[in-house]
Amino acid sequence: MIPPFETFYDLHREEVLRYLNSRLGGERAEDAFQETFLRALRAYDRLEHAEHLRAWILTIASRIAIDDVRRRRPTDELAEDAIWHEDARPAFEELAPLTDGLPPKERAAVVLRYGYGLGYDEIGGALETSEAAARQAASAGVRRLRKEHA
Amino acid sequence: MTTFSPELDARFRAAAGASGLLDAAFDVLPDTPLGDLLVGVTEHGVCRIHFDPDPERELEALARQFGPRVLRTAKPVERVKSQLDEYFAGKRRGFEIDWDVRGLPAYNQRVLSELARVEYGSTTTYGSLAALTGNPRAARAVGTVMNRNPIPIVLPCHRVVGANGKLTGYAGGLDRKELLLRLEGAIL
Numbered sequence: 001m002i003p004p005f006e007t008f009y010d011l012h013r014e015e016v017l018r019y020l021n022s023r024l025g026g027e028r029a030e031d032a033f034q035e036t037f038l039r040a041l042r043a044y045d046r047l048e049h050a051e052h053l054r055a056w057i058l059t060i061a062s063r064i065a066i067d068d069v070r071r072r073r074p075t076d077e078l079a080e081d082a083i084w085h086e087d088a089r090p091a092f093e094e095l096a097p098l099t100d101g102l103p104p105k106e107r108a109a110v111v112l113r114y115g116y117g118l119g120y121d122e123i124g125g126a127l128e129t130s131e132a133a134a135r136q137a138a139s140a141g142v143r144r145l146r147k148e149h150a
Numbered sequence: 151m152t153t154f155s156p157e158l159d160a161r162f163r164a165a166a167g168a169s170g171l172l173d174a175a176f177d178v179l180p181d182t183p184l185g186d187l188l189v190g191v192t193e194h195g196v197c198r199i200h201f202d203p204d205p206e207r208e209l210e211a212l213a214r215q216f217g218p219r220v221l222r223t224a225k226p227v228e229r230v231k232s233q234l235d236e237y238f239a240g241k242r243r244g245f246e247i248d249w250d251v252r253g254l255p256a257y258n259q260r261v262l263s264e265l266a267r268v269e270y271g272s273t274t275t276y277g278s279l280a281a282l283t284g285n286p287r288a289a290r291a292v293g294t295v296m297n298r299n300p301i302p303i304v305l306p307c308h309r310v311v312g313a314n315g316k317l318t319g320y321a322g323g324l325d326r327k328e329l330l331l332r333l334e335g336a337i338l
Contacts, residue, residue: 004209004220
């Protein structure tokens with residue numbers, strides 16, 4: 001069963017804020033915090049299982065941090081490495097070096113799909129895009145990886 | 151260590167409450183004459199009043215019944231809270247609030263609608279409520295519905311007593327039932 005949103009929020013809010021503070025700091029982190037959990041709330045009833053909720057919320061936070069950085073410095077390349085990648089799960093560690101070269105959205109979709117086994121609807125929720133677009137980003141990422149590693 | 155501020159928490163909860171995205175909102179009303187009360191609402195009305203709130207278990211019950219987007223936030227609950235305050239102060243005899251009993255068995259819903267018509271300051275019996283809902287011999291079944299009433303006080307199961315006039319039972323404890331009936335002047 002998907003836990004009540006209250007329980008989920010209570011469990012992850014401090015880590016999400018710490019993460020956003022480290023990426024953005026101060027007031028911007030607080031705005032991004034609010035946006036992160038509102039975005040999660042919008043997608044929450046589409047979740048199909050309660051696994052990987054931490055990866056899911058931190059991915060949402062990292063997308064929002066990237067968007068925030070881009071809005072302020074549209075040409076900055078820093079956004080490329082801003083995608084959340086501090087998890088120690090083996091699946092992620094194996095995928096992380098492989099996916100380093102992907103554009104952030106494709107990388108997030110590939111990692112959430114193949115590292116965490118999330119459904120495309122959940123990935124869509126995390127990346128604030130449609131299920132179809134999430135599927136497309138993941139397969140574009142995989143195609144790109146195949147080409148690179150061929 | 152932690153930088154998490156109450157202001158940031160309050161800001162998110164307020165925004166979530168106003169977003170229209172919640173399946174159910176709840177708040178705990180501290181220090182009512184009946185102790186702390188957990189009050190839950192959905193977009194359709196009040197859906198839960200719970201004594202001795204054990205939030206964790208109650209939240210899971212709310213999530214199962216209405217959906218997982220359950221969050222503590224004060225604003226959506228305010229209307230129920232102020233009417234309860236007036237009721238406890240003896241200034242209100244009826245509640246102008248819709249209630250939400252979606253997901254309950256049809257029989258329970260029928261009995262609860264009949265219960266809602268039992269007026270302030272009066273009492274009825276399990277047997278007569280059973281008769282009103284089609285089976286005079288179902289007093290015991292009515293007792294079970296009362297025991298599982300998700301919205302006590304607003305749906306006044308405290309006004310249902312045994313045929314001999316004894317208070318009989320109350321999910322929130324007989325003390326609370328007696329206090330409510332005294333407040334309403336139904337017993338002295």
